[in-house]
Amino acid sequence: MGVMSAVAPAERYRAISPAEFFYKYREIAGFSNPARALYQAVREFVENALDATDSHGILPNIKIIIEKADENREFYRVTVEDNGIGLPPHVVPEAFGRVLFSSKYILRQTRGMFGLGAKVAILYGQMTTGRPVEVITSQPNLRRIYYFKLRIDINKNEPIIIERGSWRKNRDWHGTIVSMTLEGDWSRAKQRIKDYILRTAVVTPYANIVFMTPDGEIYYYERVIDKLPRPPKEVKPHPYGVDLELMKRIRDSGSFSTVKEMLMKSFQGIGSVTALSLLEIAGISPDLSPKSLNDRQLLELVNAMKNYKRFRAPTSEALSPLGEEVIKAGLKRIYEPEFVEAVTRKPSAYQGHPFIVEVGIAFGGKVPLSNDKYPTLLRYANKIPLLYDEGSDVSTAVVKEDISWDQYLVKLPAPIIVLVHICSTKVPFKGVGKESIADVKEIRNEIKLAIQEVARRLRVYLSKKIKEEEKKKRVVSLAKYVPEIVRALTIILGDGQGGKAKLLEEKLVEIVSLRTGLPKDEVYKVVRSVEIGV
């Protein structure tokens, strides 16, 4: 009995491979049902494609193809092509075939988190259809194009290469084409996917995006500007944002000889003086080897860093805001609004994490009518559109509660869109769905200030427009009588003066135009539209 009880826990806590873990808990990554899975797969590959291009200074050309892959079953082949930096051939099997391999363990703003999603998509496709993933890639400096057909060994968490090959480039191509097949539900997913791509297109006016659907539709969003957002730089973490896990990873990296050196080289804003005073607070000798520190000591150090008041604010170099020009161009490309303005706020921080809020407002044109409570909201986090859970998002709270729209002459419902982009090295998402942002005081305040700033410009525009319309209305209320007046005067002046009708009309139009400031042809337009009934 004693032996049995000693053995049982070992069985219960059998280790599982990360690949198996993610397959079992695929809901976390958004693959809970065929519709959601198809949508999620498209998202993951499109985001990787954009990260491979705009983050590296390349104007993106992205092509997305979804096609039916089986006559009887709901299998869909998803192909995403980009013109990005490509992958070195030797990392391709690892990059697509081993869960947790990623280039994104660095601290900078990226779209995907650790490249996890693409692999879960591949896993999901493999489990539902049994078909492998195909990858074609080349880097700008390489002379060959490489081809792989892969699957993942779930138990071992290893890539299995089914086929590989390469051929010489005869044109200057670089980028990646990923193609995979999964069980999906196009009819239920199509609205989400179209929305997602449209909203992506709003913030990527510098990208050509082609999207071909299984229904044979082709959506083409043509590039309208050549300006890319500033690519994010890699930065060291700020001490305010540190936690025990990060500290352990740094300790275990083994690349520093003393604790002091570890602090100075791993964090932004820590020089020799600061390092020494932090270590004094934590009661740790500066010359100790990091490896000798136990978890309790690390915790002391974390607390000392968190309570230290004199750090400089975190650097925002790691952030890549869209920029006002990009936001305006993007809103224009999709909605052709009569008014569009945008603002990128100065960097700010919450809990040691830098963030930037950007807001764009489009009004009129092809902007759809909003509801009657608040404007249509387009939410983005690190350039990714957020489509769901709008009700619990901090931006929703701001447009509903913090802004009184009639103060800006907006009478809801109105053709108005408010775009809110939050970029941060750590976006405070609510829950695992990552579709809404938590109500963090500092962020809420920045969103409010940004919206107010743009809305003030909208008010200036609208008040001008209202005045202009009133002027036009005034002109109509005068000009509509011109023909009747001319007719009456001509009768009284008698037949001999009948030829004066045209001259009288001309002069009256001139007088009305002069007194109201509206051009003569506008006045004429009204006068010519008049029909006098008998």
Place this chain on the structure above:
Amino acid sequence: MAISSVDKYARQRSLEILRKKFASIAKRILEGKKPVLIMPKRVLSNTIYDMKKKLLLLGPEMKRRSLLDVNEARKFMQTLLMASIIYEALVNDEYPTIRDLYYRGKHTISYRDISGKMHHENTWDEQRESDAVIRDIEVFLGVLREEMLILSKEKGKVVGNLIIKSGDDVIDLSKMGHGAYAIEPTPDLIEFKDIDAEFVLVVEKDAVFQQLHRYGFWKKYKAILITSAGQPDRATRRFVRRLSEELKLPIYILTDADPYGWYIYSVFKIGSITLSYESERLATPDAKFIGVSMTDIFGEEEAAKNINKLTSIFGKEIKDAISKPRKKAYLSEKERRNYIIKAKKKDVERAVELVGYDVADKLISNPEIKKYIRQKKLGVSGYPWFRTPEWIKEISIFFSKLAKLEIEAMASKGLKFLADTYIPTKIETGDWID
């Protein structure tokens, strides 16, 4: 159709004025100047009571009706439209009525707004609108509509020992049977041929006119009997004025004993607010209010009761006028109970308008009515021609009794009483308000 030379001359003159006035508007336009019509203001605030002439006259204030003023543009258009219709009628030797003009000018103007939406607008909707435009043209041109040969519905009637010439016919107004001669819209074209009468009695009510006519009142008392059938039209007023001015006959007006009756009298005597530009021609300053007066109903002692309440407003003058009751009521207590009618809120309101809020407030004791007029009419100062001792005496009884009476009630006491006692006594004893 033979057109009289009087007509022809009137037409020619009106045409010339009209053409000249509007040609100057056209000239302004061609010179690039603001198209404006400058005309006297036809509003209460620009109506002046001329104490000396005892007439309501149009004041000196002018209004500028500009096409470029959003609030005036429609009226500007209407004025020109109406002018062109009148012009055509004059040229074509027509005699349109004001209703004809309304229909001739009524049509739709269709236009598109800036957004391209089609709108339809009537040049005018109700005749009230086009009638007002005609009055504007009268003051703008300084030409009366009768001179432009515009007709209106005949309303006034007359009988009596009077022979007139109308058009080419000679008419004896004593030979109308049970009917009467309808006073034509252009009374200036009537010629008085022969007269055998001593006074003119104008009765507000058509029914009473008919009763007196059949009773032979005008034969017996050598009267010209006229009815305005309610508010007098311009023709009736002009006709009465001519009888007074040209034939030197005394004019007596008999109306209901209520604020409307009093106002009808004042229209005959001094003119109306809407037509104050016509008073010089239409008003009859010598007309006398013969009844039915409040003192005829209640006696003068009733008025004397109110005297103390009024001295604070009018001083000693009012005391002299009404403190000594001489006249007894024509009606007994019992008859009063049967004939008088309780005044309605609207009657009281009208009376306040005539004599002023201060008087009403002092005299009305009914708390509900008092409160009502306080809300509605505070600040109303009354017309000066009704703030005379005689009228205050009359109206004070109305306020303290809140009662009114129709002339028919006097006839109900007996037509004989009305015709042979009431009216002759009033005239003989000079018991009227001038």
